[in-house]
Amino acid sequence: MxxxxxxxxxxxxxxxxxxxxxxxxxxxxxxxxxxxxxxxxxxxxxxxxxxxxxxxxxxxxxxxxxxxxxxxQLARLDRDARGELGLSGAGEPTRVSVAVNADSLATWFLSALRRVPRQPRICFELRREDEDHTAALLREGLVMAAVTSSPDPVPGCSVRPLGRMRYLPVASPEFAARHLSGPPAEALAAAPVVVFDRRDDLQDDFVRALGGGAGAASALRHHVPASEAFAAAVAAGLGWGMVPQTQADPLLEAGRLVRLAPGRWADVPLYWQQWKLDSPALAAVADAVVAAAGENLRSPGN
CATH class of the missing domain: 1.10.10.10 (Winged helix-like DNA-binding domain superfamily/Winged helix DNA-binding domain)
Structure with missing residues (x-):
């Protein structure tokens, strides 16, 4: 022992x-x-x-x-206990660190933070990271919670499903007319594409799902590592890309984007993972995030 x-x-x-x-x-x-x-x-x-x-x-x-x-975690519990006992520093706000992917941050996550009660006083420390990699920040102890694509809990953490974020394959009308006249899989594999960064494989996976075999999206890849700028780059005609539906819908209605491969999309499941701590501040944030996700993300059955 x-x-x-x-x-x-x-x-x-x-x-x-x-x-x-x-x-x-x-x-x-x-x-x-x-x-x-x-x-x-x-x-x-x-x-x-x-x-x-x-x-x-x-x-x-x-x-x-x-x-x-x-x-x-020990430091977090120590601060919470001091606050509840009214000891020195009790008037200081509680800091809650969360890792969240850029698309969630740009679409629904901030509305979740607005739901958090004003008591206890909380300071948010957000770290932007791809949903496939946010769990690593939890594992290293750098954040207390994370929006992640992994359903497998990090040791010492609990996990709750949030829902699915839907991505639509889209391009500007001019770009589609110029580059995407052939069969969807072959056309998308050959056309210039916008990707978030070098770890973004959503576009490649979509091409393969269409029947593009082992081939990935085009070698002509524009890297745009910001959610709003990514959608703007696709609308500007730099390439096609997978854009969150909540961002794509207004641009589709305005005629600035057109859907590619109608009836096809990609859904990314998201989960909330957090430290297993009896922390009022962390519990308040978790409840607000789960409630907002229920209103903005697709449930597993939809």
Missing amino acids: MPELPLDQVRTLLAVVDEGTFDAAAAALHLTPSAVSQRVKALEQRTGRVLLQRTKPVRPTESGAVLVRFAR
Whole structure:
């Protein structure tokens, strides 16, 4: 049986990861670099695992990330307890860090935050990340909650389904007339395409789903890493792209976009994952997000 984890050593490990070096952590903790190094080594001996990669900046190993996440959760519980007891700093707002994908942030997520009650006072710290990668920020303990495409809970987290975000394949009328006259799969595979970034494979997956085989979308790819700018780039005729339906519908009605492969779309399931903490602030945010998602996303059966 592993002995209890000394909290001063766990907090020191977190400081080293957050500050990036042993010297910077020592300054933040008002300790000597030697004392910081000794605490980390003692924690590694106690757990029987290497917890840090001694690089610049320092990075936690997989085992270290578990303890870093624990340290952040411990700090969160400490602040909540102090607030409920009315101790020093009780008047400060609670900070809730959330990872959210750009399309949710641009369409429905901010309306969720408007639903959060004014008490307890909350400061939101949003980190934009692709829905396929937000879970990694949870795993590293960098955020308390995330909108993610993964239904598999990160260790120490709970998961709730939010719904499905629908994406439509669209292009400007002029672009469609110039580039997309042939069979949809072949035409889309050959035509210039707009993608969010180098990790965005939504357009490639759609081409394959149409019957494009192993082929991806065109090699002529415009990278536009902002949700509103992405839709604007497609409407401007730079290429075709998969645009969230809530953004595409007004442009379709205005005649600035046309649908490609009518009757076909791509649905991306979204989930809410959060730390398993009895935190009033985090619970209030979760309830608001789930309620807003229910009004703005498609349920699994639709």
